[in-house]
Amino acid sequence: MSFDTLGLSAELLRAISEQGYTEPTPVQRKAIPIILDGKDVLAGAQTGTGKTAGFTLPLLQRLSTGPVNNGRRPVRALVVTPTRELAAQVGESIKTYGRHLPLRSAVVFGGVKINPQIATLRRGIDILVATPGRLLDHAGQKTVDLSHVEILVLDEADRMLDMGFIHDIRKVLALLPASHSRQSLLFSATFSDEIKQLADRLLNSPELIEVARRNTTAELIAQRVHPVDKSRKRELLSHMIGSHNWRQVLVFTRTKHGANRLAQQLEKDGLSAAAIHGNKSQGARTRALAGFKSGAVRILVATDIAARGLDIDQLPHVVNFELPNVPEDYVHRIGRTGRAGNEGEAVSLVCIDEHKLLRDIERLLKRSIPCEVLEGYEPDPTIKAEPITRGRGGNNRSQPRKQAEGAGRGQPAGKRSTNKRRKSGDSPATAQHRHPRSGRSQGKNSAQDGRGNR
């Protein structure tokens, strides 16, 4: 099936073919005609499925065929994303696909000066891509008017809720025209009850699009677990990268401090590495990403939030240096590889402390991940599981997420989920060394690490 049959204009088809895309991905096939029809959409699509073009193409078409206001251009389409990187990428996609159309777009996010953004907004734009915090800053300063928005897109809505942006989203919604007089599109990799509630509030009789099975990982990604002692993970990682000659590897840690430390250690091992997380300035994050994309940096060490939205084509290797505390993050992490039809490999280095996290992930995936003990890196059976500690101080207190990681605002993730996580651990007194899937060997606080230090 080609793009021609979806009802897209010649200008958009030209831009698509200039990108080298020959056929639409499943989410594009489903979403484009529905969005062109003006309907609301609730789409369950992971990153890597081509979802950005899935909403950007029909959005551009609808705006370009509507009445063009050549005077002061009000914002007619608003795309809200959880992270700066995702905002920048969506902004790029809009520019790329819209290059033959007379529409103007802009991206606003926190962590950079607001004045240039104000100047851009003042000149008038049709499409605004924004993270919630900075968008509300502009709204508060009356440097943006959202009362003419015809199309609203919430991208990666699950992550926005996860980052505590629900209050900001509510505030943004209050600034928009009523839901029946705009088109609303909600994209989310997972469908929690919270997402369903948000969808009920936001969408009018939405069409439901689901391309990948819920909470499952892309079929093309080969997943593997290597049990290894915590103290030997770095050595094993360097060994795997060196011996397989991996040229581009995205490595996940749980904390910002852990990301920094690992990047430094890898550098000492002679492997070019950079860390990307919320304590880095926007400039440093952009530079690290550019170096990684160009091949100058071989290993990018990232926290979950910072990695969210990274669009790196054909990324061959993702390594979970540490498993995420929240199983859904595993799906997001490994979604970085095997993108848009390319094969990828996701390797998890799992120490005894993380066995429960692994079980939670496998429960979510409804499958077990192949497990292989590597020769020379066999776990020491005398080591007992310990609670997983948080960040630099190593304390286990639950603490709110620092919003700097995303767009600089919002509320901490809800209490309820923290309690849920806390309950799910076993007592450290019962901890024994076991095979990762043989069960109950996780420390009490292992899963209670909130998400504040990533």
Ligand code: AMP
């Ligand atoms: P996304 O899921 O929107 O982050 O897109 C993932 C990647 O797929 C991006 O690098 C896009 O450039 C690419 N892509 C999107 N649509 C297509 C298509 N129809 N054919 C090939 N690649 C695509």
